[in-house]
Amino acid sequence: MEVQTNRVVPDGGYGWVVVAAVALINMTNQSILFVFGQLFVSKLRLMHEDTFTTALITNLNSLALNFSGLFIGPAIKSFKPRNVAATGCVLVSLGLALCAFATESWHFIVGYSFFVGFGLGLISPSTFMAINSYFSSKRGRAVGVSLAGAGLGQVLIPHLVRYLLENHGFRYAVLAMSGLSLTGLFGAAFLKPLNPPAKHNNRRHMRLMAEPDAEKAQSSPLQVVIVPSSQGKGEELPPKNTDTLCGRMGQRLVQAMDLELLKDLAFWSIIVGMALVYTATVNFTMIFPDFLEHTAGLNSQLVAFCLSAMAGADIICRLLLPVITDHLRIPYRVVFLLGTAGLFVARCVLAENQNLATIISMSILMGVMKSATVLNNNLTVSAHCRPDKLAGGLGLNMMSKGVIVITVGQLLGWVRDYADSSVKCLYAQGAVLLLVVIVWTPEIFFRHRRQRRTTSKSMDTTVDAAEEVTKLNS
Structure with missing residues (x-):
């Protein structure tokens, strides 16, 4: 006999305080990844480190961030999401503090790659779990507002970093960012999940x-x-x-x-598909400035304008898109699929046409489509997994990203270097995105049809039972 617990989800109330707290955490911690080059590349050059070392630091950071999913499920079950998020903020701050006093490249690997990467890996799923318990029909817009905090940080923090570097130097700039990340502890104090997961008694x-x-x-x-x-x-x-x-x-x-989830083929399809889209997005972020400057022949001002247009469209859509999709009740996975298809189209158009009007319009389109995938990543997992399996599902999703980034991501980088062409790399990314669209589209279609048939049969059974009761009463 299955025991069900009735839960009243407020779809707001104190939940919006939790959303604001998560937005603060994202703004002061998740945006650290965006200013890596601004903070550390010049210092690494002064230390006579090559591009390979810089790439190694960032790749190991991504590896630590995603493979922290190995511990996320047990950590959230053993401790409250508030404590896991607070631990992540402390690790980010400690890692940056270590980097401020770095004199060798391995200091950056320890501080930035492992401490900052692992800390950020703890923050994302734990904050999502806190939001998830307060929202149902408005869950998409709540996640959108919280992620807009990261976008706001990407707009504001580079200017703060520039001021600190110009006026106080590298060490004090990095220490200031270390202190700023600790403000996430203030946000973590407000993360009170409405229905916390059952505590995992390890002893x-x-x-x-x-x-x-x-x-x-x-x-x-x-x-x-x-x-x-x-x-x-x-x-x-x-x-x-x-x-x-x-x-x-x-x-x-x-x-x-929660490894039982791996017995579900649909779950495999979800996490591998989203990992492929994530990898193509990371690779695009790396090559897009080079594509704009050397392939399209734009000057530095136009390159900055295109990047700002894409980031601005991303931030705006993180706020507006969930309102539309929640109102229309479009499944999260369908929105993610539409975003993936849009990214595929934009890459193909960019590869074929490099005039300024096309580049600007495609930059805006990619900002919109990227927000559709970023917003609905964890939401897609939450829609598929039962609440008691969600923490494990988020961890497995992160681990899938780590594996795909190391394998497919390296392959995409090899294509760029071997072909010496950003255009061919765009086509390779498009092939990865198209694979996800081809696999997901029939799967979602057939599942939707099967669900409709099941619902129709259930309604017919209910109507028949009501007619029988009416006959007996008459």
Whole structure:
């Protein structure tokens, strides 16, 4: 028998305080990635480090950020999202403080790549979990407002960094950014989830792993294994008999990280598809300024204008797009798919036509489409996973990004270097995006049709039952 807990989701109220708190955290922490070059590239050049070292620092940062998903599920289950987000802010601040006193390249790898990367990896899913518990029909716009904080930080913080570097030098500029990231602790104090996930008792789990199954059955209540169905809702089955210590540890690991989700092919399709789009977006961000300057032949002012147009469209759509999609009740995954298709079209147009009007219009279009994918990333996972599996689902989604960035991302970089052409790299990115569109479109279509048939049958059954009751009463 399945026990359901009735939850009242306010769709606002104190939830908007949580959204404002997350926006503050994003503005002072997530935007750190945007000013890496402004803060550190000149210092690395003074240390006579080459481009390979700079790329290694940023790639390891992305690796640490995404592979922190390995710990996210157990961390959120063991502690409140507030504590996980606060820990992330402290790690970011500590990593930047270490970079301020760096004298060797490996100091940046430890400080920026690992501490800052791991800290940012803890912040994103924990803040999303806090917002998720307060919103249902308005969840998209709540996430949009919180992510707009990161966009606002990308607009304001570069000017602050420039002022600090020009007037106080590298060390004090980085220390100031370290102190600024700690303001995220003020935001984290307001992250009170309405329905916090059940606490994961690690001490009790370690004790139970050492007990034989017979003793475990007497000392603990009956546990069930959740096997996701094709709809992502899951079915309850009796736990398997695991007599060995390795078996018991494996079962605990599966429960802690919600690895049961990996039995669901639809979940695989979601996390791999979103990881491919994320990788293509990261690669585009790296080559777009070079494309504008050397392939399109734009001067520095026009390059800055195109980048600002794309960023401005991204910020505006983070605020407006969720209002439209929530009102029309468009599924998050469908919006993500439409954004992916739009990014594919924009890349193809840019590769074929490099006149100024086309570049500006496509920059704006890519800002709009990028916001559709960024906004609906975690939302797509939340729509597919049950609430008790959401933390693990977010962690697995991050790990998928880490794996794809290291493999497909490196391949896209090789295409750019081997072909010595930004245009061919745009086509390669377009091929990755098109693959996601081709795989997702029929899958979403058939699932929608099956859901409609199920709903229709349910309504017919309800009508028949009502008619029977009417006949009996008459």
